[in-house]
Amino acid sequence: MKAEIIAVGTEILLGQVVNTNATFISEELADLGIEVYYHSVVGDNPARLENLLQIADERSDLVVLCGGLGPTTDDLTKDVVAKHVGQNLVEDYAGRKELDAFFTKAKREMTPNNLRQVLIFEDGIALPNETGLAIGIFYQSATTAFLLLPGPPSELRPMFLHHAKPLLEEKFPQTDQLISRVLRFYGIGESKLVSQLADLIEKQTNPTIAPYAKPNEVTLRLTVKAPDKAMGMKLLDETEAAIKKEVGEYFYGYGEENSLEAVVVKLLQEKNCSITAAESLTAGQFQATLANISGASKVFAGGFVTYAKEQKEKLLQIDAALLQEYGVVSEACAKAMAKNARKIIGADYALSFTGVAGPDELEGQAAGTVWIGLASETEVTAHLYHFTRDRAYVRHSAVMAGLDLLRRAVL
Numbered sequence: 001m002k003a004e005i006i007a008v009g010t011e012i013l014l015g016q017v018v019n020t021n022a023t024f025i026s027e028e029l030a031d032l033g034i035e036v037y038y039h040s041v042v043g044d045n046p047a048r049l050e051n052l053l054q055i056a057d058e059r060s061d062l063v064v065l066c067g068g069l070g071p072t073t074d075d076l077t078k079d080v081v082a083k084h085v086g087q088n089l090v091e092d093y094a095g096r097k098e099l100d101a102f103f104t105k106a107k108r109e110m111t112p113n114n115l116r117q118v119l120i121f122e123d124g125i126a127l128p129n130e131t132g133l134a135i136g137i138f139y140q141s142a143t144t145a146f147l148l149l150p151g152p153p154s155e156l157r158p159m160f161l162h163h164a165k166p167l168l169e170e171k172f173p174q175t176d177q178l179i180s181r182v183l184r185f186y187g188i189g190e191s192k193l194v195s196q197l198a199d200l201i202e203k204q205t206n207p208t209i210a211p212y213a214k215p216n217e218v219t220l221r222l223t224v225k226a227p228d229k230a231m232g233m234k235l236l237d238e239t240e241a242a243i244k245k246e247v248g249e250y251f252y253g254y255g256e257e258n259s260l261e262a263v264v265v266k267l268l269q270e271k272n273c274s275i276t277a278a279e280s281l282t283a284g285q286f287q288a289t290l291a292n293i294s295g296a297s298k299v300f301a302g303g304f305v306t307y308a309k310e311q312k313e314k315l316l317q318i319d320a321a322l323l324q325e326y327g328v329v330s331e332a333c334a335k336a337m338a339k340n341a342r343k344i345i346g347a348d349y350a351l352s353f354t355g356v357a358g359p360d361e362l363e364g365q366a367a368g369t370v371w372i373g374l375a376s377e378t379e380v381t382a383h384l385y386h387f388t389r390d391r392a393y394v395r396h397s398a399v400m401a402g403l404d405l406l407r408r409a410v411l
Helices: 020-031 046-059 077-085 093-106 112-118 153-171 190-196 198-202 229-250 260-271 285-291 309-315 320-326 331-345 391-410
Strands: 002-008 035-042 062-066 089-091 119-121 125-127 136-140 145-149 177-185 208-214 217-226 251-254 275-279 349-355 369-375 380-386
Touching: 002 020, 002 046, 020 035, 020 062, 020 153, 020 177, 035 046, 046 062, 046 077, 077 089, 077 119, 077 136, 077 145, 089 093, 093 112, 112 119, 119 136, 125 153, 136 153, 145 153, 177 229, 190 198, 190 208, 190 217, 190 229, 198 208, 198 229, 217 229, 229 251, 251 260, 260 285, 260 391, 275 285, 275 331, 285 391, 309 320, 320 331, 331 349, 331 369, 331 380, 349 391, 369 391, 380 391
Parallel strands: 002 035, 002 062, 062 145, 275 349
Antiparallel strands: 089 119, 125 136, 136 145, 177 217, 177 251, 208 217, 349 369, 369 380
């Protein structure tokens, strides 16, 4: 079954709103075994929306429209689709009852345009809105099904999950399921990863393997079509094992939301280990990144931001002679920062970050030169990196490199 998603709203085209609805609906439809072939965005213009509906009607079995169901004159989705499929708009009794109750409870006068939110197709099915007023609509013509949903994600998501999804499952039962798994890699670029997996990617049929480059990491999305979940998981496991055989050294976790910092915090918790940090060029970014993860306080008590050389001497108790001899952008400085931070805080591990974020040189070192120190109870090491691009990217690259160093050390 072929589906497509049309987001309606000039605000999306202007970049004022990010179209997160399309991502959500695509994932949910895949869970039903319904494949999404097209994503489109159209402004609040009836002629352009009608043109797009004509195209969608010919190429797709299911057309999902998001947005344009509200009370204002630019909320035109319902009117345009109704005209396209030859349906009259009628008032939904349950929706009108909810609308009246809302304004009565709010002690506000209801303006006539609000009635637009409870109109549905004469032969359509109304989808209740649990968190808003604009009801959704499902309508099936002889060739195409249309699903109209409100634009705000806070309204669209519960409506889809609680009403639209069960309806689609009933109307369009699929013999196969689509199951996806996301693998995350750090320390290898997209081109190198694809090169090392060339044989697997070229021979892929089911599951499919799709690489995506993200800032300082690469993800692989594995997607399988299978008659049941058990068979799908087995095929995904086999493909994952083949991938890890080639590039398993760089694999660190699963899922779109399971970030490197989340993996590190969880690992530290599992190993009952603590971490501290001493940051110069990253100016606290590593510690802030850790603190973004719920539960980080169990493994991270605090650390240091020693941007200036004087603060390295004062807060980290680094010998001034060492800094004078080797400079702050040096292996010796990185090691001293990590070693002293761990000793002062009493943590199991300590990371240090020192270098040149740019754009100018420092101590004769080019922008992007970074030393990251790692101290544990048994050893102190320092690692040299040469990052590229702008100042923000250098700092983010340093944080990611530090997280991976720590992950590997704890493992």
